[in-house]
Amino acid sequence: MRRISxxxxxxxxxxxxxxxxxxxxxxxxxxxxxxxxLHPSESAAVLPAGxxxxxxxxxxxxxxxxxxxxxxxxxxVDAPRVPxxxxxxxxxxxxxxxxxxxxxxPDLPVELLGGRRSLIIRSASAFLQEGxxxxxxxxxxxxxxxxxxxxxxxxxxxxxxxxxxxxxGPRALLWPLEVSPVSGETRDLGDIVLPARATLRGRIAxxxxxxxxxxxxxxxxxxxxxxxxxxxxFREGGGVAVVEEGGDKQFAWVPPPAMxxxxxxxxxxxxxxxxxxxxxxxxxxxxxxxxxxxEPNHLVLMQAGVATGAAGGTRDxxxxxxxxxxxxxxxxxxxxxxxxxxxxxxxxxxxxxxxxAVLRGPYHAGPDGxxxxxxxxxxxxxxxxxxxxxxxxxxxxxxxxGRDNALRxxxxxxxxxxxxxxxxxxxxxxxxxxxxxxxxxIVDLLVAPHALADVTRDAQGRYVVAGLKPAAWEIVAxxxxxxxxxxxxDLTATDATGEMRLPPGRALPVxxxxxxxxxxxxxxxxxxxxxxxxxxxxLAVARTGEDGRALLTDLPAGPLWISATHPAWAVAQExxxxxxxxxxxAAKAPxxxxxxITLQAGGRLVGKVIDGAGPPxxxxxxxxxxxxxxxxxxxxxxxxxxxxxxxxxxxxxxEAGQVHVEVRSRENLTGGLALVEAFFDSPLAExxxxxxxxxxxxxxxxxxxxxxxxxxxxxxxxxxxxxxAADGWKIRSWSGIRRTVSTDPRGxxxxxxxxxxxxxxxxxxxxxxLMEGFADRQEFELQAGERRVLEIALSTGSLGGRVVSAVxxxxxxxxxxxxxxxxxxxxxxxxxxxxxxxxxxxLEPVAAGKYRIRVRAExxxxxxxxxxxVGELQGPDDLLLRVPAAxxxxxxxxxxxxxxxxxxxxxxxTAADGHTRDTSRVEGDDHKFTFDGLAPGEWTFTLATDADDxxxxxxxxxxxxxxxxxxxxxxxxxxxxxxxxxxxxKSLGYTGSDGDK
Numbered sequence: 001m002r003r004i005s006x007x008x009x010x011x012x013x014x015x016x017x018x019x020x021x022x023x024x025x026x027x028x029x030x031x032x033x034x035x036x037x038l039h040p041s042e043s044a045a046v047l048p049a050g051x052x053x054x055x056x057x058x059x060x061x062x063x064x065x066x067x068x069x070x071x072x073x074x075x076x077v078d079a080p081r082v083p084x085x086x087x088x089x090x091x092x093x094x095x096x097x098x099x100x101x102x103x104x105x106p107d108l109p110v111e112l113l114g115g116r117r118s119l120i121i122r123s124a125s126a127f128l129q130e131g132x133x134x135x136x137x138x139x140x141x142x143x144x145x146x147x148x149x150x151x152x153x154x155x156x157x158x159x160x161x162x163x164x165x166x167x168x169g170p171r172a173l174l175w176p177l178e179v180s181p182v183s184g185e186t187r188d189l190g191d192i193v194l195p196a197r198a199t200l201r202g203r204i205a206x207x208x209x210x211x212x213x214x215x216x217x218x219x220x221x222x223x224x225x226x227x228x229x230x231x232x233x234f235r236e237g238g239g240v241a242v243v244e245e246g247g248d249k250q251f252a253w254v255p256p257p258a259m260x261x262x263x264x265x266x267x268x269x270x271x272x273x274x275x276x277x278x279x280x281x282x283x284x285x286x287x288x289x290x291x292x293x294x295e296p297n298h299l300v301l302m303q304a305g306v307a308t309g310a311a312g313g314t315r316d317x318x319x320x321x322x323x324x325x326x327x328x329x330x331x332x333x334x335x336x337x338x339x340x341x342x343x344x345x346x347x348x349x350x351x352x353x354x355x356x357a358v359l360r361g362p363y364h365a366g367p368d369g370x371x372x373x374x375x376x377x378x379x380x381x382x383x384x385x386x387x388x389x390x391x392x393x394x395x396x397x398x399x400x401x402g403r404d405n406a407l408r409x410x411x412x413x414x415x416x417x418x419x420x421x422x423x424x425x426x427x428x429x430x431x432x433x434x435x436x437x438x439x440x441x442i443v444d445l446l447v448a449p450h451a452l453a454d455v456t457r458d459a460q461g462r463y464v465v466a467g468l469k470p471a472a473w474e475i476v477a478x479x480x481x482x483x484x485x486x487x488x489x490d491l492t493a494t495d496a497t498g499e500m501r502l503p504p505g506r507a508l509p510v511x512x513x514x515x516x517x518x519x520x521x522x523x524x525x526x527x528x529x530x531x532x533x534x535x536x537x538x539l540a541v542a543r544t545g546e547d548g549r550a551l552l553t554d555l556p557a558g559p560l561w562i563s564a565t566h567p568a569w570a571v572a573q574e575x576x577x578x579x580x581x582x583x584x585x586a587a588k589a590p591x592x593x594x595x596x597i598t599l600q601a602g603g604r605l606v607g608k609v610i611d612g613a614g615p616p617x618x619x620x621x622x623x624x625x626x627x628x629x630x631x632x633x634x635x636x637x638x639x640x641x642x643x644x645x646x647x648x649x650x651x652x653x654x655e656a657g658q659v660h661v662e663v664r665s666r667e668n669l670t671g672g673l674a675l676v677e678a679f680f681d682s683p684l685a686e687x688x689x690x691x692x693x694x695x696x697x698x699x700x701x702x703x704x705x706x707x708x709x710x711x712x713x714x715x716x717x718x719x720x721x722x723x724x725a726a727d728g729w730k731i732r733s734w735s736g737i738r739r740t741v742s743t744d745p746r747g748x749x750x751x752x753x754x755x756x757x758x759x760x761x762x763x764x765x766x767x768x769x770l771m772e773g774f775a776d777r778q779e780f781e782l783q784a785g786e787r788r789v790l791e792i793a794l795s796t797g798s799l800g801g802r803v804v805s806a807v808x809x810x811x812x813x814x815x816x817x818x819x820x821x822x823x824x825x826x827x828x829x830x831x832x833x834x835x836x837x838x839x840x841x842x843l844e845p846v847a848a849g850k851y852r853i854r855v856r857a858e859x860x861x862x863x864x865x866x867x868x869x870v871g872e873l874q875g876p877d878d879l880l881l882r883v884p885a886a887x888x889x890x891x892x893x894x895x896x897x898x899x900x901x902x903x904x905x906x907x908x909x910t911a912a913d914g915h916t917r918d919t920s921r922v923e924g925d926d927h928k929f930t931f932d933g934l935a936p937g938e939w940t941f942t943l944a945t946d947a948d949d950x951x952x953x954x955x956x957x958x959x960x961x962x963x964x965x966x967x968x969x970x971x972x973x974x975x976x977x978x979x980x981x982x983x984x985x986k987s988l989g990y991t992g993s994d995g996d997k
Contacts, residue, residue: 083546086522087154089568091181094151095189097144097165100196100311104148109169111265112140112152114161114177116637120445123526123541125484127433127448135259135445137161155181157567157653160637163192167265171197171283174267176669178621180639183567183653190642196311196767201280203319204273204293211277212322215295218270219284219306221769225292228351229302230358230377232292236261239346239359241382241395249438252384252393253446254346254359286311287769288832291320296360298375299323305816305856307834311767315834317814321858325376330405331369332385339369340387340409347373347383347399352921355903357382376401380924383407390453392436392469400924413491415465416458418499419477426461427502433476436469440488444537449476462497481505483539483556504586506578508552509594512544512564519548520599523566527552530561549594557586562595570602570653571635602653603691608646609663609684611703611752615647620663620684622649627658642666656693662686663701667740680770681738704753711756712737713782717790719747719763721845722873726794728766732774735759756784763794765845773830776847795872796845801879803839803855811839812883815857819843822850822867842877846870852915853881861886861935864916887958889931891965893922893943895951898971902945907931907967912938929967934958943969 093112097105115137126132139159140152163175173194179187204215218232225231234240239254254260264270269283286308293301301322309315332343346361359382365371381399385407386392399405419430433449452475454467465475470492478484482505489496512523526538539560542550552562557580563573576595580586605624609616624639635655643649643663662683685701715733719726725747733739736755743749751761759782762774776794799819803812814834821829829849835841835857853865863883868876889909895901905922907929920929922943941954951969 083521086567089157089183089566090154091157091159091183091567092151092153092155092186093140093177093179093181093189094149094186095192096147096149097192097194098148099194102193104144104146105194106144106146106148108144108148108150108171109166110142110144110150110152111138111164111167112155112159112161112177113137113164113167113265114159115139116156116158116160118526118538120443121535121537122443122445124444124486124537124539125478126541127444127450128478133256133445133448135256135262137262138265151186153186157181157183158635158637158639160639162267164265164267165192165194166283167267168270169283170269170271170281172267172269173283173285177640178666178669179641195285197282198284198286198308198311199280199282199314200284200291200306200308200317201278201314202317204277204279204295205319205321206298207321207324209319211273211275212295212298213273213275213277215273215277215279215293215298215322216270217273217279217281218268218292219281219289219308220268220292221285221287221289223288223290223304226290226302226304228354229292229300230349230351232294232300232302233296233348233360234260234263234358235294235296235360236263237362239361239384241348241357241359241384241397243355243382243395243397244438250395250397251438252359252395254384254393255446284308286767288772291317293320293322295322296375299325299377305818305832306814307816307832309834316837318837325374326378326401327372327374328376328381328383328399328401328405329370329372330383330399330407332365332371332387333369333406333408334387335409335411337408339367340365340385341367341369343369343371343385343387343409344389345371345373345383345385345407347376347381349377349379349381350923352904352906352923359384371407377923378402379928385409390450391467392471394469398925410470412467413470414495415468415473415475415489415491416495416497417463417465417475417477417489418460418497419463419479420499420501422501422503427479427482430463430477430479430502432463432465433478434465434468434473436471436473438472440474440486449474475500477502481554483554503556504580505554506557506580506586506589506592508555508560508562508576508578508592510544510550510552510562510564510597511594512548512550512566512597512599514569514599515601519546520544520564520566520569521546521548523548523564523597523599525550525552526563526565527555528561528563529556529558562597564597564599566599568653569599570655572597572599600694602655603693604696605651605654605659605661605689605691605699606696607643607649607651607661607699607701609643609649609701609703610647611684615645616643616663616684616703619643619645619666620647621666621669622651622661622663624651624654625660625662626655627660654691656691658688658690660686660688661699661701665740667742681740707737707753707755710736711784712753713756713784714752714787715754715759715782715790716750717748717788717792719743719749720791720793721796722794726763730764730766730768732762732764732770733759734762754782756782756786758782761792763792768831772832773828775831775845776829795848797848797870797873797875798842798844798877799846799851799853799868799870799875799879800840800842800877801881803835803841803857803881803883805857805860806882806884811835811837812855812857812860813837813839815839815841815855815860815883817841817843817881818854819846819851819868820854821847822852846875848872853879854916855881855883856933857883859886860884860933862916862918862933863935864911864913884935886933887931887936888961888963889934889956889958889965890963891929891967893927893929893967893969896968896970898947898949898951898969900947902947904946906944908942908944909934910940910942911935912940941967 142150142152144150159181162177165173204212242251269281271279271281273279289306290304291306328347332340334340343365344362346359348357348359350357363371363373378401383396383399384393394409396407419427421427432452434452435447435449437447452465456464458464468491473489476484476486477500479502482502485500485502487500489498512520514520523544525542527540540552544550557578559577561575565571574597580589620643622641626636639651641649663685664683685703687699689699691697726743727745729743731741731749733754739751741749759780762777764774803815818832831843833841833843848871850867850869855863860883907920909918918931918933920931922929936959938957943951949971952972954967
């Protein structure tokens with residue numbers, strides 16, 4: 001079985017990962033399946049010669065699987081047309097884009113990013129065909145008109161994905177696609193009301209205050225990227241190096257230019273600096289964002305917790321400095337130690353948290369094999385090199401910025417391969433292809449097999465393949481009239497010999513018809529050698545002609561499963577047995593009968609949602625997820641639609657079998673990362689339904705039915721903040737049944753039915769995001785069956801003051817200021833902002849209580865204030881926060897009595913106050929670390945690793961900059977198991993592990 005490996009998924013998700021987040025729900029395995037099957041369809045239709053230039057855009061969404069085998073052999077002159085019957089069966093989507101104040105947005109680029117399963121899972125022979133592994137997940141493009149309206153035409157009905165507004169531009173935004181295209185119809189997505197935006201501006205300069213032109217500036221809500229800043233360096237032409245299992249498995253991946261170029265279309269507000277280093281990023285969602293700035297010849301700058309200011313406003317970030325970093329120099333040498341001229345080289349620092357490096361380049365070696373690249377963090381660097389595009393990459397993980405490096409290409413290996421038929425006779429005219437991969441799990445789309453050039457035959461007729469990289473190889477053998485075979489050979493340590501057996505080939509004629517017996521033109525046929533799982537690549541792919549026929553060739557003898565897909569019909573699958581009669585050679589076997597596949601309309605699932613005695617108060621999102629046991633075709637994809645005002649919805653052309661249907665509130669289905677919040681909530685109603693093969697199946701989704709067997713209570717109420725009705729505040733329930741609602745202008749809200757018992761509600765100010773925390777929370781005890789009307793009065797105040805340098809007394813601009821309630825961790829009752837040019841800050845609303853204020857300012861130590869108290873409509877507004885200058889601590893760590901060193905390590909420094917912290921990743925074979933933001937005083941250093949062992953903390957007084965520090969960590973002693981002994985130890989002062997405290 002060819003499954004998608006973890007490596008494959010990581011790499012693909014770097015490009016299309018934004019699509020899955022909004023489908024993740026609390027539906028357990030169903031949600032995981034929904035995420036797994038967000039893999040769109042494959043190749044573009046072939047246009048006839050002389051077609052008008054705009055015809056390509058008309059059929060850009062006709063993405064079937066691979067370049068169909070019956071088309072791949074056609075020339076451009078005789079390429080078949082796109083049949084009108086096929087066009088009519090496609091769907092369309094239209095919608096209107098409005099600003100937050102409901103004005104149309106003209107001239108805005110809109111792209112539909114998505115597709116079907118076969119975008120990733122290509123035909124096993126797709127790599128043999130021109131364009132067969134082309135990658136473009138954009139299945140629809142449009143530009144809004146003067147009225148803000150756009151239209152996406154010619155979409156496959158089984159398309160799943162998300163809209164990207166202004167892809168790669170300053171207003172870039174991911175927007176959930178709530179309606180799946182429907183065959184033969186154009187569905188209206190309604191109005192897409194953009195959230196109000198803020199503008200960030202500033203200047204990018206180097207360490208010498210010289211402007212940097214062409215730097216890429218991006219702002220994202222995903223705070224986690226700040227932990228791996230070097231990921232921002234990925235650009236077109238770059239790559240990734242992965243080292244697994246203690247370095248035994250190494251893998252380099254440099255995607256094709258068409259694929260790596262997609263990073264420029266990520267739904268992240270993006271701009272570039274002008275000649276004077278200035279930039280303006282006008283499409284940032286207000287709140288806390290992470291600003292990433294990268295330029296190929298400098299260190300990346302990743303600044304988390306940047307407050308944008310209010311929507312509609314502009315925040316000047318001042319001058320942001322990109323460090324010069326250090327250069328990586330060296331030479332590329334071949335196995336004999338001779339320089340390799342013009343070699344391609346890619347280089348990168350490791351990410352730290354995982355054994356992965358994002359590689360920059362390509363750089364090209366000079367005539368003497370030398371290379372030099374600037375802008376790297378000091379210390380260990382990974383690199384890959386190859387003499388030219390016809391060779392595999394060699395990985396080097398021992399490069400360093402502090403010395404001249406030798407990147408030595410690995411000596412080549414030779415594979416001697418006997419290619420035989422089932423009777424042991426040598427097969428003639430075999431074409432050999434190969435790819436160096438850790439295992440065969442990596443799909444061809446990421447690393448395609450390529451023709452092996454240095455191939456000869458020995459006296460025994462065996463194929464001798466020279467010049468192979470010392471690595472694990474997957475070899476593909478293909479002979480005319482026979483199915484291809486794949487086999488793995490390990491050439492890591494030495495040359496190898498092996499054998500491959502090619503079975504006889506069979507041809508299968510197929511005819512596809514509709515229920516009336518009429519031929520179905522342009523149906524896509526996929527062939528599987530067994531009941532396919534989702535990850536299995538089809539053995540062959542083809543399209544039917546005008547007569548509904550196609551000939552599938554070079555198939556293995558034995559049972560096969562053939563599926564037929566057409567946008568006008570449900571997916572059909574039939575089994576064919578191509579086994580050879582006993583004792584009959586393949587050449588003399590009678591041809592198999594034509595396989596007839598009849599496409600049917602499929603079932604129609606008609607649904608109705610009720611809430612109490614009537615329809616729900618507003619339209620809901622309906623999601624249909626096929627059962628995971630369904631055979632692997634495009635029928636596995638989820639479908640979506642919006643209920644009408646009566647709570648009704650319909651899904652057409654549904655394949656027979658069990659499906660899961662649920663409805664959800666659209667409260668949080670807005671653009672950006674905030675759309676993920678919608679799937680933290682519980683479904684309003686859900687049901688498993690068996691859809692009949694034909695006709696109509698009905699389902700009633702009762703919002704109250706899911707509470708059967710649960711003690712519940714009805715909860716509504718009114719929120720008042722400082723005596724005034726709270727308009728637009730978000731109320732979330734976190735216990736058992738999760739709900740999110742917004743208050744109306746009168747402050748009223750209705751959470752519906754919640755599970756009885758202890759219920760925790762959180763209250764968030766308008767425009768705040770879930771990840772930023774909340775203003776306040778309260779707990780309530782609900783009795784079963786009661787109708788609780790809550791009257792909630794929150795008291796809030798504000799915090800304000802100035803942040804200045806404790807050294808110079810000057811105000812600190814653009815410092816991140818966060819008020820965190822006493823007793824909370826990094827997420828809870830909190831609010832954040834940034835200081836203005838004069839160092840002033842203002843935090844509002846801040847719920848009444850006690851807070852510590854954390855400050856992070858460039859070039860200064862991390863700072864945490866003493867407790868500050870906030871009351872109703874009040875709070876100190878004249879705080880003066882003096883932030884000490886940063887002390888720098890650099891050194892290495894080592895281990896005492898540790899049986900095995902961890903693979904990754906982070907060092908956490910905690911000040912004596914217990915509240916101020918800083919972190920540093922530990923890098924390189926010598927385990928270097930660097931802290932640039934420590935204040936004077938005693939610090940406790942703890943180590944976070946992937947190892948099972950816990951390590952004793954280390955205390956260190958820091959009164960000045962320190963270099964060459966060595967921290968020696970030893971494992972904590974095991975916990976005693978004897979309860980009496982534990983009690984005795986505690987009586988003597990031993991407190992045990994953190995879990996015992």
